[in-house]
Amino acid sequence: MSNKATLAKAKMLKPQTKQSFTTYIMVIAAFVIMMVLSSTGNVSSQIEGLLVPLCVYSILAVSLNLTVGILGELSLGQAGFMCVGAYASALFSIATNESITVAWIRFPLAILVGGICAAVFGILIGIPVLRLRGDYLAIVTLAFGEIIKNVFAALYVGIDSNGLHIALNQADMNLAEDGTEIIRGALGVKGVPQDSTFVIGFVLLMITLIISYNFINSRTGRAVKAIRDNAIAAESVGLNITKYKLITFALTAFLAGLAGALYSHNYATLQAAKFDYNMSILILVFVVLGGIGNIRGSVIAAIVLTLLPEVLRSINNYRMLIYSIVLIVMMICTSNEKARNLIISVFNWLKDQIIKLKNMIIKPKTKEVK
Amino acid sequence: MALLEVKNLGISFGGLRAVDEFSVSIEKGELYGLIGPNGAGKTTVFNMLTGVYKPSNGVIMLDGQNITGKSTIEINRAGIARTFQNIRLFKAMSVLDNVKVGLHNHYKYSTAEGVFRMPRFFFTEKEMDKKAMELLSVFELDSKADFLASNLPYGDQRKLEIARALATQPKLLLLDEPAAGMNPNETAELMNTIRFVRDNFDMTVLLIEHDMSLVSGICEKLSVLNFGQLLCEGNTFDVLKNPEVITAYLGD
Ligand SMILES: Nc1ncnc2c1ncn2[C@@H]1O[C@H](COP(=O)(O)OP(=O)(O)OP(=O)(O)O)[C@@H](O)[C@H]1O
Ligand SMILES: [Mg+2]
Numbered sequence: 001m002s003n004k005a006t007l008a009k010a011k012m013l014k015p016q017t018k019q020s021f022t023t024y025i026m027v028i029a030a031f032v033i034m035m036v037l038s039s040t041g042n043v044s045s046q047i048e049g050l051l052v053p054l055c056v057y058s059i060l061a062v063s064l065n066l067t068v069g070i071l072g073e074l075s076l077g078q079a080g081f082m083c084v085g086a087y088a089s090a091l092f093s094i095a096t097n098e099s100i101t102v103a104w105i106r107f108p109l110a111i112l113v114g115g116i117c118a119a120v121f122g123i124l125i126g127i128p129v130l131r132l133r134g135d136y137l138a139i140v141t142l143a144f145g146e147i148i149k150n151v152f153a154a155l156y157v158g159i160d161s162n163g164l165h166i167a168l169n170q171a172d173m174n175l176a177e178d179g180t181e182i183i184r185g186a187l188g189v190k191g192v193p194q195d196s197t198f199v200i201g202f203v204l205l206m207i208t209l210i211i212s213y214n215f216i217n218s219r220t221g222r223a224v225k226a227i228r229d230n231a232i233a234a235e236s237v238g239l240n241i242t243k244y245k246l247i248t249f250a251l252t253a254f255l256a257g258l259a260g261a262l263y264s265h266n267y268a269t270l271q272a273a274k275f276d277y278n279m280s281i282l283i284l285v286f287v288v289l290g291g292i293g294n295i296r297g298s299v300i301a302a303i304v305l306t307l308l309p310e311v312l313r314s315i316n317n318y319r320m321l322i323y324s325i326v327l328i329v330m331m332i333c334t335s336n337e338k339a340r341n342l343i344i345s346v347f348n349w350l351k352d353q354i355i356k357l358k359n360m361i362i363k364p365k366t367k368e369v370k
Numbered sequence: 371m372a373l374l375e376v377k378n379l380g381i382s383f384g385g386l387r388a389v390d391e392f393s394v395s396i397e398k399g400e401l402y403g404l405i406g407p408n409g410a411g412k413t414t415v416f417n418m419l420t421g422v423y424k425p426s427n428g429v430i431m432l433d434g435q436n437i438t439g440k441s442t443i444e445i446n447r448a449g450i451a452r453t454f455q456n457i458r459l460f461k462a463m464s465v466l467d468n469v470k471v472g473l474h475n476h477y478k479y480s481t482a483e484g485v486f487r488m489p490r491f492f493f494t495e496k497e498m499d500k501k502a503m504e505l506l507s508v509f510e511l512d513s514k515a516d517f518l519a520s521n522l523p524y525g526d527q528r529k530l531e532i533a534r535a536l537a538t539q540p541k542l543l544l545l546d547e548p549a550a551g552m553n554p555n556e557t558a559e560l561m562n563t564i565r566f567v568r569d570n571f572d573m574t575v576l577l578i579e580h581d582m583s584l585v586s587g588i589c590e591k592l593s594v595l596n597f598g599q600l601l602c603e604g605n606t607f608d609v610l611k612n613p614e615v616i617t618a619y620l621g622d
Binding site: 015215220221222225369 | 413417420422423442443446447451452454455456458459460461462463467468470471472474475477478479481484485486487491494495498516534535537538546
């Protein structure tokens with residue numbers, strides 16, 4: 001019957017599946033190309049140094065997009081969750097450095113610890129905060145991010161034969177002679193094993209993508225999108241709004257924690273000051289310019305915008321040449337109708353993103369339900 | 371005992387007594403109409419029945435269970451589903467997904483099972499697809515299953531809202547002006563569909579409507595609200611002849 005035919009059609013299409021696989025293939029291809037380029041010595045040391053951060057930022061952007069694009073709530077606390085993940089995993093690695101000597105066992109465990117600790121923070125912060133709407137939520141998450149950063153920046157942790165010592169300044173730690181300082185306030189953590197590699201970053205990004213896409217295209221993700229599209233209707237069909245908001249928020253925090261772990265194990269020292277609101281805003285910019293709700297866009301925006309300054313620096317010598325090329329292209333564009341339409345559609349798309357962002361900030365409270 | 375038993379329901383907004391002393395009793399399987407001029411308080415009654423507004427007084431019994439003051443979610447689980455006067459679809463989702471959200475509480479697997487694509491994910495999703503397509507075909511929307519909900523024509527959007535409400539497997543279906551914005555052909559078709567739903571889903575339906583052809587065509591009983599007060603109730607034929615009702619509608 002026609003019913004069966006349409007069912008078969010619905011099955012065959014599955015545009016979501018197509019979308020996610022395109023993204024996986026794209027990321028794998030980019031990874032392979034970079035590996036080949038770097039093994040043949042075609043990558044500058046500056047770009048080489050950016051490979052892990054590229055993965056970190058991509059993971060952060062994808063994870064924030066779950067809250068901003070799929071749940072439709074503006075969160076500015078991404079750096080805070082990253083900070084928790086970075087510190088928790090670093091502490092784990094330092095504490096187990098001697099007991100687990102094999103890095104490829106220790107590091108995955110450290111990453112997991114970072115993710116779980118960040119998720120716990122996400123839930124603890126999410127419970128009170130997710131009741132707020134729009135601009136209030138944005139401001140409070142921003143504040144929580146800053147609080148987390150400042151607490152870690154003020155923290156002194158040391159270990160000696162008597163056990164763990166935690167204090168808010170160096171003298172109060174009362175470390176014994178044999179003790180070692182692990183976190184030293186604003187100076188941060190020293191001696192984090194540099195376990196992060198591009199390969200691990202790539203694997204983590206793939207895991208993040210698979211988790212995110214599977215989440216979006218599941219029963220839970222459907223509920224989250226329904227709440228985003230119309231909370232009153234979602235309640236009317238029996239969806240528990242608080243629960244699904246919290247799940248999304250916790251998943252975002254968990255993935256940000258993974259990114260934090262990858263970040264902290266990429267450098268010898270770890271300082272809380274790195275995780276300030278500029279970082280949160282930067283990740284939000286990736287999400288907005290990549291397209292709110294567009295997972296693949298988040299990855300592309302994170303990669304392009306992180307590489308751009310580096311690439312621009314390296315072509316600095318050809319500046320005048322590039323200016324003239326840009327001028328010529330602009331002239332062609334303004335006279336050619338197709339090119340003009342393309343530019344207009346790009347601006348319209350940008351406008352759409354800004355409107356989405358605005359609607360997230362200014363959420364009118366529905367008084368009369370009709 | 372009646373399926374829905376409402377006694378002395380009332381609510382105020384500031385100084386406005388939007389609904390006062392409203393009572394109604396609806397038997398299982400009935401097609402019941404709630405009519406009245408604009409601003410009479412009809413939608414407000416729906417909002418109280420579904421827990422969107424907490425009534426300041428009165429009792430609501432559904433199938434012998436007291437649901438007064440319960441949350442919208444609890445009331446949906448107890449068995450009331452509704453549509454909205456101002457259509458509230460999940461606009462950025464597909465037609466199929468809109469119905470699958472309605473199925474949410476009846477077809478379950480955990481978030482982890484979904485994220486890690488466990489067998490129960492595939493099995494349950496398949497069952498949901500099947501059930502959702504079945505519901506969509508009742509409203510002749512199955513061929514538009516992969517459309518975005520916001521791309522449907524107006525009449526189809528109203529039908530999709532009913533399909534989504536039905537997906538929650540309610541005992542009582544509340545329809546707020548289901549024919550608003552439809553042309554006479556679409557309205558006639560909708561009347562058939564509502565009758566079909568009542569007969570084939572063992573449904574009890576309470577509907578608000580301004581379109582008198584629909585009201586007189588399918589409602590067996592009516593209650594008339596005017597300025598938040600019950601003006602009269604009874605068999606459709608008798609109520610529509612009542613001179614008080616006629617003046618309330620035409621104004622003096
Ligand atoms: N949340 C609210 N706050 C203040 N006033 C409200 C609220 N909800 C409803 N009202 C008022 O209650 C009265 C009844 O509104 P209601 O929407 O129930 O009317 P209605 O009978 O559904 O009318 P219509 O046929 O136009 O849909 C109106 O005056 C409305 O403005
Ligand atoms: Mg109304």
